Amino acid sequence: MRILFADKFPETAVAELKHKGHNCVLQPDLNIDELDSVLAEYDVLVVRSTQVTKKAIEAGKSLKMIIRAGTGTNTIDKDAAAARGIYVCNVPGRNAAAVAELAIGLLIAIDRNIPDNVKALRQGKWNKKRFSVAVGLKGRRMGVVGLGAIGLEVLERAHAFGLELYVIERPNRWRETHDRLVRIGGIKRVSGLKELAERCEILSFHVPSAVATKKMVDAELLARMPVGAIVINTSRGDIVDEEALIKAMDEKGIRAGLDVFRGEPSDGEVEFQSALARHPNVYGTHHIGASTDQAQAAVASGVIEILDAFSRGNIQHCVNMDT
Template sequence: MRILVADAFPEEYRAELAAHGHHCSYEPDTTADELATSLAGHDALVVRSTAVTAEAIEAADSLRLVIRAGSGTNTIDRDAAGRHGVYVCNVPGRNAIAVAELTMGLLLALDRNIPDNVADLRADRWDKKRYARARGIHGRKVGVVGLGRIGLTFAERAASFGAGVHAVAKPDRDERTLERAHALGTVFVDSLDELARTCDVLSFHVPATADTRMLLDRHLLAQLPPGAIVLNTSRGDIVDEDALIEAMENNGVRAGLDVYADEPSSGTGTVDSRLAKHPNVYGTHHIGASTEQAQHAVAAEVVRIVTAFTTAEPSEAPPHCVNVDAVTRATALAYPTSTGSGGRP
């Protein structure tokens, strides 16, 4: 297959794809607007943060597979892909450790005011009296919103610091999740409102869906105790940013954020975020999954998805496909001629 890799991707895994007979075009600086022309002649696309629009998919002449080298697929127009018979796959869980580590880092930074410490020292200011005030993590009540792979991995780290983990009870949790949660001594409450009232740290680990959009709104923020900490390393649009700013100014809420509603869709650019500039916010640049460990784990799974796709029967969906039904319904779906091996060329 001809594969366009439109974001950063480790060289050794590009070499592994080439060793399997694939031709990789490595263009990590491709923007969302450039994809429409860059996709010509390519059978597969691998992206991380670059948005894949309906226009790009419609302009592609041979695209059959889009892989998001991460967990969420909200930056990809899955409906357009399905209409054109293009499978969309993600790589869930492989970046859980990295995101959990960053979330924990933001919590520690907020508790100890680490960025302000550094800024003052670099400016030749010594203010031990100010920075000696910290609550510590031990004994805090940490509410985890979203007990998926990332949420649980963060909860395990918070618990190891002596924090009490809390979450919302749900009837459809799988047994493995419940086992891990109970092993941490997780306290389950009946509602998100109760979770906010109970905890002084609220950490969000949910996908971007219609149900989670603006999940952290004025109503939920009003339930938090004064001085509470909010952590969001999932998606920017789950937060009502104006409401969060009001809560920071009126109720002393502080926030550790890795994502923002209007962040750039490419790796570099400019950002004008009133929320990111707020003094109660410690922010990072959507780097939750950006550790060497995570990128190697994700890249290895991308190679596995490509291999599975090219060796499967034409009607068989690749691993972690999120739009199987849409592709199945696509009346114009056309598979390449069989190579005789039962798989895709």
């Protein structure tokens, strides 16, 4: 098969695919406007953050499959692909540990003011009195929203820090998820998101981008959270009402650890003007949750598995059509 990689991909994985007889081309510097001009000759497109528009999909005259090297597929026009019989597949769960590590890292950074500590030292300033203010994590109430692979990994790590953990009760929860919650132990259940916000000092969100999750972190939810509460979001930027979060940070001292933002660029290095990202109560990162060598190797392995299956006439992890 002719495979185009429009984002960075491990060289060892590309070499393995070439050894299997595939024609692989890496063009990680392609932008959204250039993709449609090169896609016509390829059977498979593999992307990470590159947006795949209807225009690009229609230009892919030979295109049969688009693989998102990760979980979320909100940057791909899945309906346009389905209309042309093109499979959109993802690689769920392989980067869960990396994203969970970042979520916990953001939480610790907020509690201990780590970025501000570092900034002061780099400016040649020593201020132990200012930075000796932290609550600590042990025993604090933390709610985890979204119990896919990432949410479960976050729960395991938060449990190790001694946090009091809460999740939303789901009577029809998958048995595998239920069993893992039992193994972690001590997790309390609440009836819904509103109760979770009222009970918890920390909320960590791990949900997909969807109609049901758009702006789920809104003014009403933030009003229910305690003064000085912490919001962690490593999922998608559109689940947060950014204006409401800014207001809550200004009025009640909410703090936020964010790896994702509304309208964030897909390009590697560009200007990004965001009132939320600039807010002093925000510790932000550049949507790097899955950007570890370990995670990328695991995701690459998943991509190879999808391609191997496709070569045999089977479809794995398709998200836009019944297979």
